[in-house]
Amino acid sequence: MKQIIKILSILIAIAAFWIGLLESSVVPRSNTWLLPIYLIVSLGCYGLLMVGVGLMKFPTCPQEAGLLQKDVAEAKEFLKQRGIDVASD
Amino acid sequence: MELADRAVGFLLSIISLSIFTYYTLWVVILPFVDSDHFIHKYFLPQDYAILIPVFAGVVLLCLLSVFIGFVMLKSKKKKA
Numbered sequence: 001m002k003q004i005i006k007i008l009s010i011l012i013a014i015a016a017f018w019i020g021l022l023e024s025s026v027v028p029r030s031n032t033w034l035l036p037i038y039l040i041v042s043l044g045c046y047g048l049l050m051v052g053v054g055l056m057k058f059p060t061c062p063q064e065a066g067l068l069q070k071d072v073a074e075a076k077e078f079l080k081q082r083g084i085d086v087a088s089d
Numbered sequence: 090m091e092l093a094d095r096a097v098g099f100l101l102s103i104i105s106l107s108i109f110t111y112y113t114l115w116v117v118i119l120p121f122v123d124s125d126h127f128i129h130k131y132f133l134p135q136d137y138a139i140l141i142p143v144f145a146g147v148v149l150l151c152l153l154s155v156f157i158g159f160v161m162l163k164s165k166k167k168k169a
Contacts, residue, residue: 031120034138038116041142048105055098060091
């Protein structure tokens with residue numbers, strides 16, 4: 001609930017700023033009209049950047065994977081001794 | 090595999106940063122530069138600044154819809 005209030009207030013602030021720019025016409029009108037598109041494009045770029053950074057810093061732990069494989073093999077051996085069929089590799 | 094993922098992530102970051110820089114230059118900074126400055130040669134007219142993102146968004150939406158439809162068709166076939 002709090003998050004949505006934050007997002008909404010940010011949106012309202014941006015809209016107010018944009019309408020103010022439109023009304024006051026400090027910069028030419030055709031450029032002010034580009035601002036929402038610019039915001040959407042920058043949001044897309046931010047998303048792409050976050051995906052890229054997440055891919056680059058994706059945490060892997062090869063040692064843990066090796067330990068897990070060893071545990072799996074051990075468990076299979078143990079179960080086979082007790083006569084339970086787990087021979088699905 | 091890990092290296093390929095990392096390379097793809099690096100490429101995505103570079104692409105997004107370059108698009109952001111270029112678009113910021115194009116939309117925010119260029120209107121304040123004189124119109125006979127040489128830098129205007131490297132940018133398309135302002136109309137394209139609104140046309141290209143809208144076109145790209147429409148294409149993206151179409152691809153997404155096609156993908157979702159494809160997945161739904163596939164899942165239905167599997168269920169039957």
